[in-house]
Amino acid sequence: MTGAISIFKQIRLLIFIAGLGAVITGCVSSSVNTTSNSHEAPKSGAQILLMQPDVELSLLTASGLREPRADWSKQAQGLIIAEIEKNLAGNGHELRQHSLDTDNAHEVQLIKLHEAVGNTILLHRFFNQPLPSKKDKFDWSLGPGVATLADNYDADYALFIFARGAYASAARQATALVLAVAGVGVGTGDQAAFASLVNLETGDIVWFNVTVTGSGIDMRRPSGAESVVKGLMKDNPLTTHATDKAKS
Amino acid sequence: MRNHFKTPLSRHPLRLVLMALGSAVLMSCASTDVAPIEAQAKPDDTTDEGGIWYVTDKVEKDLQTSAIVERDPALNEYVSAVACRVTGPDYCKDLRVYIVKQPYFNASMAPNGMMQVWTGLLLRAENEDQLAYVLGHEFAHYRQRHSLKQWRQAKNISNASLVFSVGAAAAGAGAAGVLGQAAALARLYGFSREAERESDDLGFDFFVAAGYAPGEAARTWEYLIAEAAESSSRRKRKSVARASIFATHPVTTERVENLQAKAAALPAGTPNRADFIAATKPFLQQWLEQDLTLRDFGSSLFLTNRLIEGGDALGVLYFHRAEIYRLRRASGDSDLALADYQTASQYEDTPPENWRQMGDALAKAGKTDEAKAAWTTYLEKAPNAPDRLLIQSYLDPDGA
Numbered sequence: 328m329t330g331a332i333s334i335f336k337q338i339r340l341l342i343f344i345a346g347l348g349a350v351i352t353g354c355v356s357s358s359v360n361t362t363s364n365s366h367e368a369p370k371s372g373a374q375i376l377l378m379q380p381d382v383e384l385s386l387l388t389a390s391g392l393r394e395p396r397a398d399w400s401k402q403a404q405g406l407i408i409a410e411i412e413k414n415l416a417g418n419g420h421e422l423r424q425h426s427l428d429t430d431n432a433h434e435v436q437l438i439k440l441h442e443a444v445g446n447t448i449l450l451h452r453f454f455n456q457p458l459p460s461k462k463d464k465f466d467w468s469l470g471p472g473v474a475t476l477a478d479n480y481d482a483d484y485a486l487f488i489f490a491r492g493a494y495a496s497a498a499r500q501a502t503a504l505v506l507a508v509a510g511v512g513v514g515t516g517d518q519a520a521f522a523s524l525v526n527l528e529t530g531d532i533v534w535f536n537v538t539v540t541g542s543g544i545d546m547r548r549p550s551g552a553e554s555v556v557k558g559l560m561k562d563n564p565l566t567t568h569a570t571d572k573a574k575s
Numbered sequence: 576m577r578n579h580f581k582t583p584l585s586r587h588p589l590r591l592v593l594m595a596l597g598s599a600v601l602m603s604c605a606s607t608d609v610a611p612i613e614a615q616a617k618p619d620d621t622t623d624e625g626g627i628w629y630v631t632d633k634v635e636k637d638l639q640t641s642a643i644v645e646r647d648p649a650l651n652e653y654v655s656a657v658a659c660r661v662t663g664p665d666y667c668k669d670l671r672v673y674i675v676k677q678p679y680f681n682a683s684m685a686p687n688g689m690m691q692v693w694t695g696l697l698l699r700a701e702n703e704d705q706l707a708y709v710l711g712h713e714f715a716h717y718r719q720r721h722s723l724k725q726w727r728q729a730k731n732i733s734n735a736s737l738v739f740s741v742g743a744a745a746a747g748a749g750a751a752g753v754l755g756q757a758a759a760l761a762r763l764y765g766f767s768r769e770a771e772r773e774s775d776d777l778g779f780d781f782f783v784a785a786g787y788a789p790g791e792a793a794r795t796w797e798y799l800i801a802e803a804a805e806s807s808s809r810r811k812r813k814s815v816a817r818a819s820i821f822a823t824h825p826v827t828t829e830r831v832e833n834l835q836a837k838a839a840a841l842p843a844g845t846p847n848r849a850d851f852i853a854a855t856k857p858f859l860q861q862w863l864e865q866d867l868t869l870r871d872f873g874s875s876l877f878l879t880n881r882l883i884e885g886g887d888a889l890g891v892l893y894f895h896r897a898e899i900y901r902l903r904r905a906s907g908d909s910d911l912a913l914a915d916y917q918t919a920s921q922y923e924d925t926p927p928e929n930w931r932q933m934g935d936a937l938a939k940a941g942k943t944d945e946a947k948a949a950w951t952t953y954l955e956k957a958p959n960a961p962d963r964l965l966i967q968s969y970l971d972p973d974g975a
Contacts, residue, residue: 383630386623390733394726395626435640498734 355540355558360452362533363464366526369564371419373483376476376527378425378438380407380488384547387516389498399494399547406552407488413553414560425480433475440469441487444532445523453537469530477527484533485525488559492518492546516542522559534563605727609720614665624686624723631687638673638689645674645694645858653854654692654710657703660785661711666718672710678865680799684713686722697855698862699798699878701885702846704782704791711785712778719777721770775830779837788844793834798881800831807873852887859888860926863895872903890922894929901932912936920949927957931966938969 382404385393408424415422429435448467451458461467476485494516495503517540524534538558545551560566605623618624638644645651654674659667669688677693684690690713692706700706716722783789806812859882866875879896883889897915900908916933919925934949950966960966968974 381633383633385626388730388734390730392730392733394623394730395630396621397625397629398620400626400629401620429636429640432640439637439640 355538355544355554357536357538357558357561358453359562360448360465360535361562361564362466362531364466364468364529364531364533366529366531366533369420369484373420373565374481375415375420375422375565376425376480376482376485377408377411377422378441378485378487379427380404380490381442382407382488382490384490384492384494387493387495387499389496389502391499393493403490403492403546403552406546406549407490407556410549410552410556411486411488411560414556415565418566420565423480423482425485431479433472434479437469437473437476441523441525442489444469445487445489445521445535448523448532448535449521449537452535465532465535467532467535469525469532471528471530473525473527473530482527484565485527487523487525488520489522490518490520490546490555492516494545494547495542518544518546518555520555520559522563524563524565536561536563605730607724607727607731609723609727611718612720615669623726624720627722627726628687631685631689634685635671635687635689638675638691643676645676647674647858650674650854650858653850654697654706657707658690658710658714661707661781661787662714663781666714670714670717676865678862678869682709682713684716686717686720688717690714690717694858694862694865697858698866699802700795700851701798702791702848703851704787704844704846705795706851707785707787708778708782708792708795711782712774714781715774715777716770719770719773721774725767725770772830772833775833776837779834783841786844788846789838789841790843791846792838793831796831796834802874802877805873805877807871811871811874856888860891860895863891867895867899867902870902872899875899888924890919890925890929893919893922894925894932897929897932897936901936909936909939913940920952927953927960930956931960931962934966934969 382400383395384399384403385395388394412422427434427438444467450456451461452465473485476482519537519539521535521537523532523536525531526533536559538555538561540555540558544554546555618628620629651672651674655672658670658672662670670690671688672690672692674697675691675693677695678698679693679695680699681693682691682696690710692710696709697706700709779789779792782792803811863875863879866878869875876896876899879892879899883892883896893915897912897919900912900915913933913936916929916936919929920933930949930953934946934953937943937946937949947970950969954960954963954966
């Protein structure tokens, strides 16, 4: 049941990626949303809880099936964490990594809730199925129940990351070459990711960004992960705050 | 579709492209001839199998924290112990059994060792041996790495059908391309049946080696076929339900006969009913209620009647059968329901609700005094009933 829903969403995501990926090989595009609820900019020295990034990278087989690769996924997960740390360094905030305690039922439910809300935002904000009730506003929230996370980890914000990518196998690349001769375009890989920043006092998703890259960028490598995270963290209030402070 | 290729190559381009494509695709043809997995083995992260485990590990994490899992320690200990007896001590450490609260007869095996046993299966097994056979069958899927085989087969088939569909499209035969896909799908399905057959055979061997009664293997399938025939749903009677074990485990006469023949060659053995009933009895009422939410009265009645024949927990069972009649509301069902409430009231293990429903049924039949007696018994048996005030108002309408 839930499996069917997430597969549906993944397919939507893939269609989305395929459309954009074909156009923008080698570049990064971002789409930033910020909360329309009243919200104060993060104070200097805010504590940021980095939730374990959900990363799944696959091999794109000759016919286009996506075969998950554990080593690539784990490698990219590590690189993304390192890049996030780098990206937020020097902004006066403190980053700490979250490790899930599966016995803490409330915490588990909060993470699942975020996944559900994040997928809903993706579906209705980015996949051309706008919700009438969300017109001209971005007021998504996990609710004040997130205060548990704030208390348990002494944190002000939680940062969630979700990333998917596919890289062509040698056979896929050969297939693409052969079919290109015949005038048929075949995709050779793509990456998509989203990040969301949750205010742990109100539960509001204060900033949400989707990033899509073409096959020229490879987040299995440090340079690729850097590009993806740079696109992913675009205009996030944690960095913006520091910039504003520098300006003023 | 015609004249698809208008490039300079187009005199004989198709054969050239297909040959080149064929060899490009063949570069990735994976071997589906995989050896059984060793006990306590974990695939390398750089392999396709490692990727499959990575993804199923995440699914398992979600399941572990899901409300759908029955966490009762005693029941989990019992079912896991049966699984271990079938797999042997080495593989036992590789499997994690989750009891999932779903009213369908099903069990499943993930490639990483996550095994699911649905409560609809525990409700329908008659003894430990029948449960053990299904667990042995599922374990065989794990040991023979059927998921990996299936994935590789799918990969090879889709690669081959890529060559075929490009070729067919280029030749202007759109329909043939579609047929190519259908044929590819049929092959996938055929493979799956092959795997089922292998799991039937191996599962049987594991369960017999663990000392279970050979004849019980076929009996589970025989029962399921019989229950499906009594279903209130025409679709279920015809094709047998989705979301049940039939979706992935098509039961054919051939499979049943195969198991019957294997058992006939062996000593009969005695099935272990006592331990199974002791472990599952505390959940019987809850599982029956869940079964009734499917509103398949035909199949629920068939199941309840068989459980009544078993002779255990009769108070729970007669009360449940009365509830089936009450909810079905066919002609004559009120009388049948009342008779079963009355029968249930003679047993020790009958839930207190029986007397409330019996009171309602008696009141409907115009037997006011008997109804009041039943309601009074209900309040005696359930002094903290949430509907106590309501029942008191039936007993004393004037509120004296």
